Amino acid sequence: xxxxxxxxxxxxxxxxxxxxxxxxxxxxxxxxxxxxxxxxxxxxxxxxxxxxxxxxxxxxxxxxxxxxxxxxxxxxxxxxxxxxxxxxxxxxxxxxxxxxxxxxxxxxxxxxxxxxxxxxxxxxxx
Numbered sequence: 001x002x003x004x005x006x007x008x009x010x011x012x013x014x015x016x017x018x019x020x021x022x023x024x025x026x027x028x029x030x031x032x033x034x035x036x037x038x039x040x041x042x043x044x045x046x047x048x049x050x051x052x053x054x055x056x057x058x059x060x061x062x063x064x065x066x067x068x069x070x071x072x073x074x075x076x077x078x079x080x081x082x083x084x085x086x087x088x089x090x091x092x093x094x095x096x097x098x099x100x101x102x103x104x105x106x107x108x109x110x111x112x113x114x115x116x117x118x119x120x121x122x123x124x125x126x
Contacts, residue, residue: 024122025067026059032115033057033069036108040071043107044083051075051082071108 037055044052054075060068073083080090089100 025119026061028115028118028122029059029067029069032111032118033059036069036071036111039107039111040104043103045086045101045103051086054083
């Protein structure tokens with residue numbers, strides 16, 4: 001026969017879970033998603049301004065405890081995302097190579113750093 005005996009209560013656990021539920025994760029993520037769009041827009045090479053103005057974001061929280069920020073650029077020409085070829089480089093119809101500007105990762109680096117810092121502070125606060 002197995003017998004389980006418990007002393008005390010679950011007050012600490014219950015209080016922690018209540019604080020966790022009331023945490024500001026969503027607001028922090030939204031703040032940095034907006035900042036990410038702004039930074040990407042500012043960093044995008046400008047000829048017409050269309051690519052820079054075409055940045056947006058989507059926040060997904062489809063799995064408990066898992067958040068995803070997706071940055072999108074809607075400027076597409078002949079099935080080619082212009083923001084990506086500006087970043088990575090591309091071949092031309094004549095066969096020459098246009099070097100990329102490599103602007104996406106540097107633009108998002110401070111966003112990722114700030115997001116990590118603020119989320120960690122929120123975890124510690126809870």
